[in-house]
Amino acid sequence: MFYSDNNKLEVEIDNIEWERIHLYLDAHITKNNTGVEPERLDFFAVDKKGMAGIYFETERRDDEHVRLYVNITNNGKHECPKAGVYRIYACNGEEIVAECETSPDVTMHMVDRSRAFLYGGQNKAYSVAFYVDEDSESLPFRMNIVNLTSTNLDFPHTANFNRRIAGAFKDCISGSRANIRRIYKADYKANKAKRKNHILFMTEQSNTLGSNLTSIIDRMKERGLDKEYTISTWARKKSEGDHSAGNWMQLIKLIASCETIFIDDHVPLFDWLKLSDDTTVIQTWHAGAGFKSSGYSRWGHKGCPAPQSCHRQYDFGLCGSKKIAHFFSEVWGINTERVLNTGMPRMDEYQDEAYREKTKKKLYEKFPLCKDKKVILFAPTYRGKNNADAYYPYELIDWERLDEVTGDEYVVLFKMHPWVIVDIDIPQKYKNKFIDVKKYPNINDLFYITDLLITDYSSNIYEYSLMRRPMLFYAFDEIQYSFSRGFHRPYRESAPGKVCTSFAELMDAIENKDFEFEKVEEYVKTQFDHFDSQACDRVIDWLILGKMPTEITDAIATREARVEKMERAVFPIPGEGEN
Numbered sequence: 386m387f388y389s390d391n392n393k394l395e396v397e398i399d400n401i402e403w404e405r406i407h408l409y410l411d412a413h414i415t416k417n418n419t420g421v422e423p424e425r426l427d428f429f430a431v432d433k434k435g436m437a438g439i440y441f442e443t444e445r446r447d448d449e450h451v452r453l454y455v456n457i458t459n460n461g462k463h464e465c466p467k468a469g470v471y472r473i474y475a476c477n478g479e480e481i482v483a484e485c486e487t488s489p490d491v492t493m494h495m496v497d498r499s500r501a502f503l504y505g506g507q508n509k510a511y512s513v514a515f516y517v518d519e520d521s522e523s524l525p526f527r528m529n530i531v532n533l534t535s536t537n538l539d540f541p542h543t544a545n546f547n548r549r550i551a552g553a554f555k556d557c558i559s560g561s562r563a564n565i566r567r568i569y570k571a572d573y574k575a576n577k578a579k580r581k582n583h584i585l586f587m588t589e590q591s592n593t594l595g596s597n598l599t600s601i602i603d604r605m606k607e608r609g610l611d612k613e614y615t616i617s618t619w620a621r622k623k624s625e626g627d628h629s630a631g632n633w634m635q636l637i638k639l640i641a642s643c644e645t646i647f648i649d650d651h652v653p654l655f656d657w658l659k660l661s662d663d664t665t666v667i668q669t670w671h672a673g674a675g676f677k678s679s680g681y682s683r684w685g686h687k688g689c690p691a692p693q694s695c696h697r698q699y700d701f702g703l704c705g706s707k708k709i710a711h712f713f714s715e716v717w718g719i720n721t722e723r724v725l726n727t728g729m730p731r732m733d734e735y736q737d738e739a740y741r742e743k744t745k746k747k748l749y750e751k752f753p754l755c756k757d758k759k760v761i762l763f764a765p766t767y768r769g770k771n772n773a774d775a776y777y778p779y780e781l782i783d784w785e786r787l788d789e790v791t792g793d794e795y796v797v798l799f800k801m802h803p804w805v806i807v808d809i810d811i812p813q814k815y816k817n818k819f820i821d822v823k824k825y826p827n828i829n830d831l832f833y834i835t836d837l838l839i840t841d842y843s844s845n846i847y848e849y850s851l852m853r854r855p856m857l858f859y860a861f862d863e864i865q866y867s868f869s870r871g872f873h874r875p876y877r878e879s880a881p882g883k884v885c886t887s888f889a890e891l892m893d894a895i896e897n898k899d900f901e902f903e904k905v906e907e908y909v910k911t912q913f914d915h916f917d918s919q920a921c922d923r924v925i926d927w928l929i930l931g932k933m934p935t936e937i938t939d940a941i942a943t944r945e946a947r948v949e950k951m952e953r954a955v956f957p958i959p960g961e962g963e964n
Contacts, residue, residue: 386474386481386956394483396475398526399491401498401515406684406715408513410453410473411446412485423451427476428485429951430455430528432469435958438530439466440951441473457502457513458681458692458718461948463699465511465692471528472959481956487517487524501533502685504692508535511684511692532692562657565637572641573661580663583615584929585643588650589623595649596827597669597703600730604921605929614929617643623653624772645929651680655695667928668702668717669730671844680716688770690718701928703727705847706914722940725927728913728920735829735848736918745833752820755834758796761895762835764828765859766843767802775804781861783888784812784819790892791818798822800831802843837900839891842866846881850909851916855900856882859891881908 393416400411414423424445429437439460441453453473460466473485487495499514510533518525586598594602602618605611617639621627636654640646645665648655660666680696683689690696696717702724704713710724717724734740749756767775791797797819799809811819825831832838832849838856840846846856858880860866877884883901885891894900915923927933 386476386479386954388481388957394475396483396485397488398473398485399488401491401495403498403500405678406456406458406502406681408455408457410441412451412453412475413488414449414451414475421477421482423448425477426451426482428453429474429476429954429956430466430471431474431956431959432467432471433959434469435956437951437954437956438469438471440947440954456715456718457500457511458684459714459720461720461944461951463697463719466530468530468532471530473526473528474956485526487526489524492517492524500685502689504684504689505534507687509533509691565633566658568634569637569641569658572638576638576642580642580644582613583617583643584645584647585617585619585639586647587619587640587652588648589621589652589654590650592620592622592625594618594620595669595671596731596734596829597649597671597729598647600733600921601647601669601924604730604733605925608925610925610929652695655698656691656693660698665700665928666698667924668696668699669924670702670713670716671731678716681718682712682715694718699723701725703729703924705729705732705912708911708914720941720944722937722944725923725933725937726914727923727927728915728917729847730921730924731829732848732851733918733921736851736916741833744830748830748834751825752796752798752822752834754796754818754820755798759794759836760834761791761795761797761837761839762800762831763797763839764800764843764845765802765839765841767804768862769804772804775802775806777801777805777809779807779809781888783892784815786888786892788815788818790896795836796820798831798835800825800828837895842876846908847912850881850905850912853905853909855902856880856905857891857894857900858882858884859888860884861886861888879908881905 394414395416397413397415398410399413400409402409402411412428414426422445424443426443428441428443428451430439430441431437439455441455444452444454446452455466458465474481475483475485495515495517499512501510501512503510512529512531512533514529514531516527516529518527586594586602588594588598598618602616605614605616619636619639621632621636640658640660643664645667646660647667647669649669649671655666678686680690696719699717699719700723702713702717702719704710704724704726705728707726710726711721713724714721765777768777769775787797795818799811799819799821801809801821801823803823805823808823809821811821822831828845829848832852835849835852836854838846838849838854839859840856841858841860849856860876863876863884863886881904883894883899885894927937
């Protein structure tokens with residue numbers, strides 16, 4: 386890149402906005418003698434070494450205004466922009482036509498617009514601060530990115546020195562992370578020639594594989610692909626199971642020997658074990674599309690990932706519709722074109738009519754109280770940080786009022802989240818119509834006999850919406866949940882049914898059949914691109930057999946070219962050769 390011979394443009398940043406992790410800068414362009422339309426200008430954030438850390442997406446507002454955009458957790462390379470002080474250049478091809486200044490009005494609010502995203506148990510922060518360069522006669526726009534960690538505010542002392550030395554020695558002689566990384570590298574080298582066509586289906590969230598993974602495996606076997614590919618499985622819940630040295634050795638060798646790895650949720654091991662670049666990781670996340678933020682969409686909240694995490698290792702993820710792919714890419718911190726609208730593999734069986742009829746028959750045999758009755762399924766998500774302290778506030782349930790409203794018309798099934806430690810205690814007098822079905826393994830099966838779903842922020846609405854039956858949302862803690870967990874879409878606008886904030890309001894909605902049912906069909910149109918039983922085949926064809934649609938490969942190539950342009954661009958070191 387080179388500076389223009391004359392100042393052809395003046396560009397001011399006149400607005401700074403945040404939407405969760407998305408940064409928007411509004412640029413006002415004046416003195417435009419370049420003959421270049423504003424949306425054709427390239428905007429780069431450039432550090433003191435002359436290297437581009439951000440290549441902004443742009444949206445033209447009018448002839449003088451362009452909006453610059455970046456997801457601060459993903460600059461296109463599936464990583465956060467690196468720490469440094471950045472200035473923003475407007476470029477026409479290889480020519481730098483302007484450095485962005487700051488509108489005087491914005492200078493008054495730059496501190497307020499700065500953000501610090503806490504992570505690592507709230508002991509670390511990724512900080513993005515804005516200011517103007519004081520050593521200038523004008524108001525040059527500056528963006529300072531710093532990765533911070535907590536520090537001891539007291540004078541240094543060595544009270545814990547011996548304990549720290551003992552701990553370090555113990556790590557050296559035991560199965561430490563450093564040793565596991567070394568074992569992985571050695572196993573990878575030893576198995577590199579044998580990795581081709583070896584596929585691992587893996588979870589660290591349960592001791593059994595999830596239905597998305599088993600659905601793909603079953604379909605591969607139906608198509609005879611188990612004869613062409615080596616299929617391996619691994620299921621070990623991180624908080625339980627065998628964590629002996631032998632078990633770890635077995636797992637690491639298995640990972641090192643596989644070319645492709647399918648997972649169905651967060652894998653804590655991959656937070657700190659960097660896989661080889663020629664390993665393809667595919668996320669088949671169990672949640673079709675809920676409201677609650679997770680992954681990088683809740684960056685800055687408790688329990689959010691670090692800048693480098695398991696999510697950074699995904700090559701592809703699955704979703705049901707192009708319209709919602711951006712929600713998933715935000716969660717995982719990967720580019721949207723790598724979120725593939727194959728549909729959820731587990732939905733193939735769910736949408737099979739023969740399976741549905743067979744399952745309904747079994748359910749009526751298992752739960753005879755549901756026969757000839759309308760069924761309400763009460764299936765909220767958990768409260769708490771994780772599976773170690775998950776709970777649900779059962780005291781909010783007014784059993785007498787629920788009995789009165791449901792009368793002889795309904796039976797109520799309670800399917801609590803599997804992480805909820807304490808089971809629901811249904812009073813004896815109501816057990817002739819209220820049933821605890823927490824231990825029933827597959828909630829999707831229950832949807833076949835459900836006439837009304839009551840939930841809150843759970844992703845179970847995804848499958849249930851295809852029943853095209855009403856839903857109610859009991860969101861008694863909507864404000865608190867929004868603050869602590871966060872939503873990655875407007876909750877009330879997106880919920881496909883009536884939102885109730887008290888149990889009394891919920892009961893009134895059932896009694897009056899006030900479900901706002903018209904929202905369900907609109908939700909289905911948004912969430913699903915395919916209404917068939919071929920999601921597994923699309924996953925296999927696109928990601929295993931390499932028959933990905935051209936429009937997707939083209940979009941990926943376009944993004945890669947953009948990233949290459951950012952990496953290739955070398956700017957003059959600030960202060961040298963400027964006009």
